[in-house]
Amino acid sequence: MRQRIEAIRSDPNYDIRQFIDTVAADIRDLERFHNISISPTRRARFEEYYKSSLSSLQDFPFQHLNQDGKIDYLLIQNFLERGLRQLGLTAEKDEKTEPLLGFAPGIVGLCEDRQNMKKMDGKKGAQDVFEIEKLIAETRIKILAEEITVDKTSAYRAARTVDELRARLEEWYGFFSGYDPLFSWWVKDPYAKVKKQLEELPAVIRKTLVGIDPEDNDAIVGDPVGREGLLAELEAEMIPYTPEELLEIGESEYVWCEAEMKKASRELGYGDEWRDALEYVKNLYVEPGSQPDLIRFLAHEATEYVEKHDLVTVPRIAKENWCMLMMAPERQKVNPFFLGGTNIIVSYPTDTMEHEDKMMSMRGNNIHFSRSTVFHEMIPGHHLQFHMMVRYKPHRNMFTTPFWIEGWSLYWEMILWDKKFPKTPENRIGMLFWRMHRCARITFSLKFHLGQISPQECIDLLVDKVGHERATAEGEVRRSFAGDYSPLYQAGYMLGALQLYSLRKELVESGKMKEKEFHDRVLQANMMPIELLRAFLKDQHLSTEFKPSWRFYDGR
Structure with missing residues (x-):
């Protein structure tokens, strides 16, 4: 260096x-x-x-x-x-x-010695593995005797760590076994015993300390980061708000969405009972086998709209080269709606699913919900975004942030709403469902990480406040807390969109920049916290001591 x-x-x-x-x-x-x-x-x-x-x-x-x-x-x-x-x-x-992982240092030591290519003594290796097996057995006895006290989150984390250690120890054993005759002679028996212990221990931890049935593959636990963890993430994302302030923003946006829902509901003859209007819209789905035709139509509709109104550059390659795939039933448990980017992956029931699951999937992916999902995932959303990311400043792809990635696609839902892209009350209800969902994501994800609500309460919130089918709500919460997303990821949709929306006001509505130029420059700048993007687009003076200060939300 x-x-x-x-x-x-x-x-x-x-x-x-x-x-x-x-x-x-x-x-x-x-x-x-x-x-x-x-x-x-x-x-x-x-x-x-x-x-x-x-x-x-x-x-x-x-x-x-x-x-x-x-x-x-x-x-x-x-x-x-x-x-x-x-x-x-x-x-x-x-x-x-640590109270559950007293044997871990022994496994870590063996694996790291192999990584550093230290000479293996088979006899010593056998003794080390034998001692590890004894410690695991002792830990198991203490767990069952309720002699170890840890919180559920830490216990769940420990169970995942045991799975990881088992995989690493398997690599260690596989490296020497069969290639070093003395190693195999010494280690084969103690390794078989420790492997069995490592395979069984996670289930014991999950059942006894977490309260999860080992056979329940659908259980949702998650790993809350706490308030300090959220503050650290907010600092990295350059968001000068506290978690409590962000919860207020989510609620303010939800109130606006609910008021608009009632307007659309009245047009459909349901009065202020917007949930009844939502139920009507959910049942406007296409018949089995027809969903791909709908998706293709909706993708072309959105692309033609942004090109006709000269809103953003759509390269020919981006417009022509995308594929449609169908999502497997098991994957739909985690992703009950579409996924997109390079391709669009369609969530829709198959003939292997139970009747109730089929109906919830069809209702959850109805015509008007799908309309927003398609342009969110394709053009002008993620597909266009990913197309540009590999062509402009690709070195910035390592600075991943949901506020730019997801904020961009949800921002387009806001812009197309303002431009009256949804022509009917059914269209508007479809778009509003997703905006309410993103408001709720701020609420349930931040409150979960603050330790204020459980995963089940998150599911109930999505059902009660947004109108989700229970199966799709479970899928959304499972996806949020499975460990593949950062703590702020779900909040990043709405908050990132609001940042881009506010930045557009500063630069486009003020007349300082044309709308197409603004959108193209956002894409060509590639990923970064939105406040840093704002500094770049406004050519602000920068120093190595740059600190976030932009209060981008002015309320409803």
Whole structure:
């Protein structure tokens, strides 16, 4: 890294993107090699790397970089600082699981010795595995005797860690077994016993300490990050609001949506009983086998609209090259609605599903719900977005943020609403359902991570306040807390859209920028926190001490 800095000093035009590419490659290599999440060695190595990279970054001549270069500097600085903070928060969580993982250091030590290519002594390896098996057995006895007290979240996290350790130990055994005769002679029997213990322990933890039936594959638990965790994430996303303030924004937007729902409901003859109007719209679905035709029509409709009104550049390749796939029934448990991006993946019942599940899927993917989903996922939403991301500043793809990714697609739901794209009350109810859903996502995800509500209460909230089918609500909550999404991901839809909406007011409605230029520049800037995007588009003065301060929401 220091050699690269010398190159910077001798060449003032050195591109900071090379530094970013190096960090991205280094992180991939470190994650591949240090592949045990709870390893103290892993944590120490990442901490060292983040700190040394931040030190190297300070050698860049920030004041001589152009605006794009300064944005890149701030993005990688934020990325590295976020990584450091996350190490500390993760360490605190891991510490709470230690009463259940007294045997873990032994497994970690064996696996890391293999990674470092230390010579294996079969006899010693057998004794190490034997001691590990004894510790696991003791832990199991203590769990069943209720002698270990941990909170449910930490217990669930520990069970996942045991699964991870079992996989790593299996790699360790597979590396030597059969290739080293003495190793196999010594280790085969103790390894078979420890493997069995590691396979059984997660179920014991989940049943006894978490309260989950081991046979229940649909249980939703999640891993709340707490208020401090949310504040750390908000800092990284450059959102100068507290979780409590964001909850107020979600409620304010919900109130607006409900008022608009009532207007549409009155037009359909249901008065203020908008849930009755919603039930009517849910039953406006196409017959089995016809959903692909509907999706193709809706995709072309939205693309033609944005092109006709000159709202955003749609490259021919983006318009022509997308495919449609059908979602498997098992996957629909987690993704009850469409997915999109390069392709659109259609959620619709198959002949293997039970009757009740078929009806809930058809109602949940009705004509008017699907209308918003299609342009959210395709053009001008994610498909166009992903097309541009690999063509403009692709080095920024590592700075992933739901506020830019998901905010962009939901922002288009707001813009097309303002432009009266929905022509009928049924159309409007379809669009409003999704906006209410995104308001509710702020509420249920933040309250869950604050420890205020359970996953079941999140499901009830989606059913009661938004009008979800219970099966689709369960799928949404399961997807939110499965561990694949950051704590702010679900809130990022609405909040990111509101940020872009506010930025559009500043730049387009003020006459400083044409609408198409605004949208094209947002896409061509690629991923970043929206406040940093605002600074870039407005050509604001930047320094290495940049801190978020933009209060983007002015209420309803």
